[in-house]
Amino acid sequence: MAVRxxxxxxxxxxxxxxxxxxxxxxxxxxxxxxAIVDGRIRAGQPLPSTRTLAxxxxxxxxxxxxxxxxxxxxxxxxxxxxAGTFASRTxxxxxxxxxxPPRPGPRRPRKVAKLPRLEGTHPEPWSEGFGxxxxxxxxxxxxxxxxWGRLSARHAKNPKRALLAYGDxxxxxxxxxxxxxxxxxxxxxxxxxxxxxxxxxxxxxxxxCARVLLEPGSEVWFEEPGYxxxxxAFRLAGARLVxxxxxxxxxxxxxxxxxxxxxxxxxxxxxxxxxxxxxxxAGRRLQLLDWAQRTGxxxxxxxxxxxxxxxxxxxxxxQGLDRAQRVIYLGTFSKxxxxxxxxxxxxxxxxxxxxxxxxxxxxxxxxxxxxxAVLTDFITEGHFARHLRRMKLLYxxxxxxxxxxxxxxxxxxxxxxxxxxxxxxxxxxxxxxRDRQVAERAAQLGIRAxxxxxxxxxxxxxxxxxxxxxxxxxxxxREAVERLAQAIQSPP
Amino acid sequence: MAVRxxxxxxxxxxxxxxxxxxxxxxxxxxxxxxAIVDGRIRAGQPLPSTRTLAxxxxxxxxxxxxxxxxxxxxxxxxxxxxAGTFASRTxxxxxxxxxxPPRPGPRRPRKVAKLPRLEGTHPEPWSEGFGxxxxxxxxxxxxxxxxWGRLSARHAKNPKRALLAYGDxxxxxxxxxxxxxxxxxxxxxxxxxxxxxxxxxxxxxxxxCARVLLEPGSEVWFEEPGYxxxxxAFRLAGARLVxxxxxxxxxxxxxxxxxxxxxxxxxxxxxxxxxxxxxxxAGRRLQLLDWAQRTGxxxxxxxxxxxxxxxxxxxxxxQGLDRAQRVIYLGTFSKxxxxxxxxxxxxxxxxxxxxxxxxxxxxxxxxxxxxxAVLTDFITEGHFARHLRRMKLLYxxxxxxxxxxxxxxxxxxxxxxxxxxxxxxxxxxxxxxRDRQVAERAAQLGIRAxxxxxxxxxxxxxxxxxxxxxxxxxxxxREAVERLAQAIQSPP
Numbered sequence: 001m002a003v004r005x006x007x008x009x010x011x012x013x014x015x016x017x018x019x020x021x022x023x024x025x026x027x028x029x030x031x032x033x034x035a036i037v038d039g040r041i042r043a044g045q046p047l048p049s050t051r052t053l054a055x056x057x058x059x060x061x062x063x064x065x066x067x068x069x070x071x072x073x074x075x076x077x078x079x080x081x082x083a084g085t086f087a088s089r090t091x092x093x094x095x096x097x098x099x100x101p102p103r104p105g106p107r108r109p110r111k112v113a114k115l116p117r118l119e120g121t122h123p124e125p126w127s128e129g130f131g132x133x134x135x136x137x138x139x140x141x142x143x144x145x146x147x148w149g150r151l152s153a154r155h156a157k158n159p160k161r162a163l164l165a166y167g168d169x170x171x172x173x174x175x176x177x178x179x180x181x182x183x184x185x186x187x188x189x190x191x192x193x194x195x196x197x198x199x200x201x202x203x204x205x206x207x208x209c210a211r212v213l214l215e216p217g218s219e220v221w222f223e224e225p226g227y228x229x230x231x232x233a234f235r236l237a238g239a240r241l242v243x244x245x246x247x248x249x250x251x252x253x254x255x256x257x258x259x260x261x262x263x264x265x266x267x268x269x270x271x272x273x274x275x276x277x278x279x280x281x282a283g284r285r286l287q288l289l290d291w292a293q294r295t296g297x298x299x300x301x302x303x304x305x306x307x308x309x310x311x312x313x314x315x316x317x318x319q320g321l322d323r324a325q326r327v328i329y330l331g332t333f334s335k336x337x338x339x340x341x342x343x344x345x346x347x348x349x350x351x352x353x354x355x356x357x358x359x360x361x362x363x364x365x366x367x368x369x370x371x372x373a374v375l376t377d378f379i380t381e382g383h384f385a386r387h388l389r390r391m392k393l394l395y396x397x398x399x400x401x402x403x404x405x406x407x408x409x410x411x412x413x414x415x416x417x418x419x420x421x422x423x424x425x426x427x428x429x430x431x432x433x434r435d436r437q438v439a440e441r442a443a444q445l446g447i448r449a450x451x452x453x454x455x456x457x458x459x460x461x462x463x464x465x466x467x468x469x470x471x472x473x474x475x476x477x478r479e480a481v482e483r484l485a486q487a488i489q490s491p492p
Numbered sequence: 493m494a495v496r497x498x499x500x501x502x503x504x505x506x507x508x509x510x511x512x513x514x515x516x517x518x519x520x521x522x523x524x525x526x527a528i529v530d531g532r533i534r535a536g537q538p539l540p541s542t543r544t545l546a547x548x549x550x551x552x553x554x555x556x557x558x559x560x561x562x563x564x565x566x567x568x569x570x571x572x573x574x575a576g577t578f579a580s581r582t583x584x585x586x587x588x589x590x591x592x593p594p595r596p597g598p599r600r601p602r603k604v605a606k607l608p609r610l611e612g613t614h615p616e617p618w619s620e621g622f623g624x625x626x627x628x629x630x631x632x633x634x635x636x637x638x639x640w641g642r643l644s645a646r647h648a649k650n651p652k653r654a655l656l657a658y659g660d661x662x663x664x665x666x667x668x669x670x671x672x673x674x675x676x677x678x679x680x681x682x683x684x685x686x687x688x689x690x691x692x693x694x695x696x697x698x699x700x701c702a703r704v705l706l707e708p709g710s711e712v713w714f715e716e717p718g719y720x721x722x723x724x725a726f727r728l729a730g731a732r733l734v735x736x737x738x739x740x741x742x743x744x745x746x747x748x749x750x751x752x753x754x755x756x757x758x759x760x761x762x763x764x765x766x767x768x769x770x771x772x773x774a775g776r777r778l779q780l781l782d783w784a785q786r787t788g789x790x791x792x793x794x795x796x797x798x799x800x801x802x803x804x805x806x807x808x809x810x811q812g813l814d815r816a817q818r819v820i821y822l823g824t825f826s827k828x829x830x831x832x833x834x835x836x837x838x839x840x841x842x843x844x845x846x847x848x849x850x851x852x853x854x855x856x857x858x859x860x861x862x863x864x865a866v867l868t869d870f871i872t873e874g875h876f877a878r879h880l881r882r883m884k885l886l887y888x889x890x891x892x893x894x895x896x897x898x899x900x901x902x903x904x905x906x907x908x909x910x911x912x913x914x915x916x917x918x919x920x921x922x923x924x925x926r927d928r929q930v931a932e933r934a935a936q937l938g939i940r941a942x943x944x945x946x947x948x949x950x951x952x953x954x955x956x957x958x959x960x961x962x963x964x965x966x967x968x969x970r971e972a973v974e975r976l977a978q979a980i981q982s983p984p
Contacts, residue, residue, distance in 0.1 A: 020645045026805075029805075033808075036774075037774075037778070037813065037976075069803075069804055070804045070805050073771065073773055073803065073807070073912075074771065074773070074774050074803040074804075074807055074808070075741065075771070075773030075774035075776075075777075076774045087774075088774060088775060090741070090774075090775035095514065111705075111756070111788050111790075112704055112705050112844070112847055113703065113704060113706055113707050113729075114704060114707065115704070115847060115850060118850050118853070118854050120853075121853045121854075122847065130653065130657070136658070137657065137824045138652055140656045140657065141653075145648070145650070148648065149645065149648040149649045152644060152645070152647065152648040153641065153644070156637070156640065156641035156644045156645065157637065157641045158637070159637065161622065161632055161633075162631045163835075164635070164830040164831065164832050164834060165622070165629065165632065165830070165831055165832060166628070166831045166832070167724050167831075167832055168554075185511075200692060200859075200860065201855075201856055201857060203854070203855065203856050203857045204855065204856040206856065207855050207856065211605065211728070211843065212604055212605060213603075213604050213605065214605055214607060215605050216588070216708075229854075229857075232853070232854035233854055233855075235854070236703070236851065236854045236855070237605075242940065249567065249582070264603070267620065268665060279565065279567075281566070281567030281580075281582065282525075282528075282529075282566050282567035282568045282580060282582075283567055283580060283582040284567075286529070296603050298603070309566065312562045312565040312566075313518075313521075313562050315565070315566055316525075316566075319967060321529065338656040338657070339656065339657055339658045339659075340655060340656050340657060340659055340860060340861035340862065341862075342516035342856070342857075342858075343860075352604070355604055355607060357613065358607060358610050359607065359610075359728065360614045361610070361612075362610050362615045362695070362699065362721075362724035362725055362727070362728045363695065363696065363699050363725075363728070364691075364692045364693055364695050364696040364699065364834070365693060365695045365721075365834075366832075366834075367692075367834065368692065368832060368833060368834035368835075368860060368863070369832035370832065370863070371860070371862070372834075372981070385535070411660065420565075454958070479767060
């Protein structure tokens, strides 16, 4: 196999080329190893003496001795004092022959696990590139790189040993301290730093929840429509997904009780339902907490974008209303900072801290420390609050521009949903329009609009387009909507 | 709840203190919300008009309107035009009462998953602090921070959008390209970048292997003694662990076939057995590959520290001998760079790439990008090769100093094992000594020696101390060994 990208300074081990500048010792080693493995040199067959070989090849004997020592260290040859070197006898004869085809047997085990069907793991036309309306894209160009870079440099230059060694499975303690303060003040979450676990994005948080809480066959309520990433995490743990419809007040708790009375958990997005954007009403919140308390179920509150709320103050988290320690709160920095940071967090009821620590240790031990330390400074020095304020103004401006650009469509049976918060809204399509078709045509025009129907677990009862506006500047909104309208109106 | 760490700039949402500098509007909102949730204000009960309340409290009416709008947005109150504001009727009466104790039912579901017994998740005296001989600690003070910091600054200042947005579940493509080159040249691994998956340390690699390959009850061979982290990852997937003894040639394949003939996978450390340090012989390698090919089993080759080999060239990987695509190769940067980086990699047989991508997507989507980009530069600009060479000299010096310091013990029945490679060796204890007792006494003297018996899944057939020497300078070795000897010789 030829080496395509020679890397400076690395000692080659296998690049076999007799005309190359390879050290002869290495080539010798290679040649003998291959010959022994191929069976060209049989077990017990003597090798020439190092003296002979060196003289024959016209190289230093040291080179040959080195190659033979290597072969011996690896067990390909044996050296008998006074007798010389021999191809090893401990190589099993049959293993050296040309491999036979695998024998089919009656009890041949299945080779890989039977994986559940997972959604969205293949690229779709609306999840590629950086075109307008692509979901989950924050305004990366507005990220304060100067500040972030300065804080990064501070930690990169003179790192403390604790920042380099193995760390705590719950994450860097100063970050957990800062997060607890932020969550208490800004999100109405009641917790101590000891309840926080830093994770590699909220997806890892969901995966850990599924693994600690569920067993194969456990029922879990999911908002319908809802977030496929959460469904995937729970499917992987063998959960039975129970889709529970949402209405104007969010998750229909009574329907949930009818559909999955023995569910072990419910996954909800109370601040800004994903994808429809309504807020879980106070009544439903209390109903949900009551259900959880009565049945011992867990509530997974995914608060993925509640920092950005445009018409009122941020909605207090469900977690803060919970008196019975049933809520696991999930947050992420993918939206408020950037996705490739891979930082999120869980707020755990105290009784769950220990099992989560154990599973995390077996899963990936602990989260990378460097950016946890940078983020701690970013929060405690006030940059985070400043960034959130700036981004809220920016996204409000983008939201308003998008809503304005969509106005002409509203008289034709289109409807805007969930534009009070976050970084996306839904444009519900009038009867007869198929969202998947529209999204595919839009993608051909460079517009990335996700079909609402893709977010349903069951049959989609509504057709629409989920429009992310985080990464689309306000002045570009009108033109982007025009292209979208073109895709909507062109004949199928 | 008092706010312990006020964070600059964040808008408070719940800090309830009537004497605080909280905006009155916020306090109003809080007070009404609490009263409605507590049931002090009943559903349908009218609230005072905003005019009345404003005049009564002597505040601007705008403040009161703001608080009521917030209460309405969250569903705690309803506004009827011309009639005023009322506590919401949609709050279910029963949810508002004092919570009743959970009713015990006959089919009350279990609340969390039954987790397997996991090893080493509680801190042990030998896994705390930075004392001499602690395992898995590289020479962090010799890490080239200047260079690493310079490369980091380069990427932090002007990041490309692709470094911030969602990335590939297999990792950053330029890093995979660089890794494929490094592995081909230096480790004898045959692969393309498309077979590589970057993971958050080798523990995540093991976890992914377990989840893709196994089902509950699947048998897996483990070297005995062996690495508890790998055992934990496989236990979590419900594997039945089959301990297979190692001898001077490494894993005893024939014993494996007798003990677990239908095993779906085998976990091995061929270059430097963990913890005993022998090399899997060429004969055993071929036997193992033959078994895998015959039965369809997978071989997980954990090559955790093979870069550092002192008596001969690095041993070529098992993966490079595999003609049947049965080997999954795992590597990590925790030892050669630093643990808190959380970067490792898998080399997958082509048929496994797709299922690994799907599971990874559901697990944590993709690895953080920043340090992947820094590491790419570190490798392609030759710093990595230079660092490896320096570290190899350094660890050889430390190893030699440790072996020299241990000499006086060897005449008393002690034995040194596995000192040809890596960053640890084993000091086997003479009959009658209990390694756990010795390790606990050593910890009291600040020495972190891991008991060999802890690395056995079954009954330990050998007592010894696993001594990491990566972080202990050569001149300190004699004194550290003296303290260790003191712990060994003090009466139990």
